[in-house]
Amino acid sequence: MQLSPLRPEAALESFIVEAGDPFVHEILRGQTVRIVDLEGNQAVDTLFYNAHNYGDRYSAQDTIREQRNIYLTTGTRLMSTEGNVLLTITADTCGRHDTLGGACAQESNMVRYAIEKRYMHACRQSFMKGLQQWDRGMEKRDITSNINFFMNVPVTPEGGLTFEDGVSEAGKYVELRAEMDVLMVVSNCPQLNNPCNAYNPTPVQILIWDTNVL
Ligand SMILES: [Zn+2]
Numbered sequence: 294m295q296l297s298p299l300r301p302e303a304a305l306e307s308f309i310v311e312a313g314d315p316f317v318h319e320i321l322r323g324q325t326v327r328i329v330d331l332e333g334n335q336a337v338d339t340l341f342y343n344a345h346n347y348g349d350r351y352s353a354q355d356t357i358r359e360q361r362n363i364y365l366t367t368g369t370r371l372m373s374t375e376g377n378v379l380l381t382i383t384a385d386t387c388g389r390h391d392t393l394g395g396a397c398a399q400e401s402n403m404v405r406y407a408i409e410k411r412y413m414h415a416c417r418q419s420f421m422k423g424l425q426q427w428d429r430g431m432e433k434r435d436i437t438s439n440i441n442f443f444m445n446v447p448v449t450p451e452g453g454l455t456f457e458d459g460v461s462e463a464g465k466y467v468e469l470r471a472e473m474d475v476l477m478v479v480s481n482c483p484q485l486n487n488p489c490n491a492y493n494p495t496p497v498q499i500l501i502w503d504t505n506v507l
Contacts, residue, residue: 295367297384297468299325304500312494313414313483315423319344320471323504325383327468328479330443332495334459336482337442338396338416341371341379344474347431349375353392353438363448364389365440371469379475384468387461391446393454396420396439397484406486419480427478441482442467458488 301307305324310316312335320326321344328337343349355372357363365371366389369382395401396416403411417436424431443461448454483494 294386294388295384296386297327297466299327299384299468299502301500303502305503306501308499309496310479310481310499311496312481313419314481315419315426316477316479316481316499317423317427318477318499318501319474320380320469320477320501321474322471325468325470325502326380326477327384327466327500327502328442329464329466329498329500330387330461331463331498333462333465334443334490335461335495335497336444336459336484336487336490337497338420338480338482339440339442340420340436340478341373341440342435342476342478343373343375343377343379344476346375347429347435347476349373349377350435350437351379351440353440356392363393365392366390370472371440378472380469380471382467383470384466387443387465387467389445389460390467391441391444392438393448394441394444394446394456396436396441396480397482397487402486410486413485414483416480416482416484419483420478423478423480427476456487459490
């Protein structure tokens, strides 16, 4: 649990992202981005890329190996596939975030829940919609490992992976400082079959502060 000294009034930009919507934005080196879980227990599926080379992107494996921990929180350095530090988590009032569970897809909805769930909106569609709107030639193969901010995916002592009721609540936030120019691609998860968001997807707020503004 690490509070931030940054004041919302001093933010450069502020956005509300509705549940089921994508959000794509560049975060420049030195800028800070905050994601606020407005109503609690929302999963915010997020991808990060080197803004100057989209082939160099967030790597769950490298991040886990570098910090020797499977959960993300204050102090976590988000590593890229090329070994660069994309961002550092500088504040976190939720306590931990998942990077093992992956993003929901039509296929995973069928496997996890039921065949007829195939036609429900999933994070992969939101990522694709966001990348199409961004219009820089990114496509399905650019969607690789992601972070699930505010999502509770505990690993059992036996090594099992479970999706549990969330540990976040209304007003909790996580904040990251960009260590290089990055592209942030968010899917504010539309999932209706998972207890991590209490079967109720809700909006989040995204705030961006310029370099060293308090
Ligand atoms: Zn999802």
